[in-house]
Amino acid sequence: MTRAELIHQIKEKRSFLCVGLDTDLTKIPEHLLDDEDPIYSFNKAIIDATADLCVAYKPNIAFYECYGLKGWQSLQKTWAALPKDCFSIADAKRGDIGNTSGRYAMAFFDESNSGLGFDSITIAPYMGKDSVTPFLDFKDKWAIVLALTSNEGSRDFQNFENKEGLQLFEQVIDKVNTWGNIDNLMYVVGATRGEGFIKIREHAPEHFLLVPGVGAQGGSLEDVCKYGMNGDCGLLVNSTRGIIYASKGRDFAERAREEALKLQKEMEIELLKAGIIS
Numbered sequence: 121m122t123r124a125e126l127i128h129q130i131k132e133k134r135s136f137l138c139v140g141l142d143t144d145l146t147k148i149p150e151h152l153l154d155d156e157d158p159i160y161s162f163n164k165a166i167i168d169a170t171a172d173l174c175v176a177y178k179p180n181i182a183f184y185e186c187y188g189l190k191g192w193q194s195l196q197k198t199w200a201a202l203p204k205d206c207f208s209i210a211d212a213k214r215g216d217i218g219n220t221s222g223r224y225a226m227a228f229f230d231e232s233n234s235g236l237g238f239d240s241i242t243i244a245p246y247m248g249k250d251s252v253t254p255f256l257d258f259k260d261k262w263a264i265v266l267a268l269t270s271n272e273g274s275r276d277f278q279n280f281e282n283k284e285g286l287q288l289f290e291q292v293i294d295k296v297n298t299w300g301n302i303d304n305l306m307y308v309v310g311a312t313r314g315e316g317f318i319k320i321r322e323h324a325p326e327h328f329l330l331v332p333g334v335g336a337q338g339g340s341l342e343d344v345c346k347y348g349m350n351g352d353c354g355l356l357v358n359s360t361r362g363i364i365y366a367s368k369g370r371d372f373a374e375r376a377r378e379e380a381l382k383l384q385k386e387m388e389i390e391l392l393k394a395g396i397i398s
């Protein structure tokens with residue numbers, strides 16, 4: 121999906137919601153466990169219940185690869201069931217020496233080889249240029265690079281300052297910006313980092329940001345928008361557990377829809393306030 125198509129979807133759906141699909145067999149309703157592929161059954165019901173309210177879906181790959189071959193099959197079926205007007209994110213946090221990163225890119229982008237054709241993949245940038253650029257060689261695909269993450273441990277490295285007073289996440293963005301552009305690069309910034317978005321926007325004013333951390337992690341959507349929104353919206357805000365595990369009963373899909381709808385309504389207000397929609 122191109123940047124223009126993504127912005128169009130945000131305006132059409134009046135939403136910049138990304139629904140996470142971190143599907144855990146111990147958390148899904150019991151009645152689904154007798155299905156042939158409970159993970160897929162759960163995901164399909166969540167997708168059908170939320171597709172008109174969100175612009176992106178983000179399966180976290182750990183929740184699939186932990187089940188081995190069956191998990192990869194559930195992931196493939198889930199990817200194939202995603203609406204074509206939604207941006208798909210493989211939250212895989214990959215990155216390795218160049219030729220290995222090339223294979224990771226094939227695994228998640230090249231449907232003819234792997235059966236998976238995600239629009240984007242999350243990347244850990246620690247190994248540098250040759251670990252990131254293979255993901256940028258694919259047309260209309262995106263590398264979403266970890267910048268300032270939502271977890272407590274992010275402070276262990278990401279806030280280290282160099283002699284010029286630049287924190288590590290700022291240096292990462294400045295460097296990664298030289299490898300790609302606003303049409304193939306996004307950054308991950310945690311919703312829990314509030315005013316951290318001000319610095320992020322100093323270094324990446326136009327890039328889209330993937331923002332996990334609202335809902336279960338307690339990040340504030342209002343703060344994310346106040347400090348992080350740009351003229352094209354520039355945000356994909358993810359919520360996973362807050363939506364998909366709103367109920368463990370037979371009403372799980374309806375309850376997921378209710379939670380997604382609450383976020384979509386808040387997002388619509390933010391888009392109106394910013395003059396991105398009318």
Ligand SMILES: O=c1ccn([C@@H]2O[C@H](COP(=O)(O)O)[C@@H](O)[C@H]2O)c(=O)[nH]1
Pocket residue numbers: 140142180211268269270271308309310332333334335336337358359360361362
């Ligand atoms: O900084 C980061 C990067 C990735 N994540 C991932 O996003 C979702 C968040 O799930 P919630 O249930 O809404 O907390 C999950 O897949 C994380 O691995 C993140 O949280 N923070």
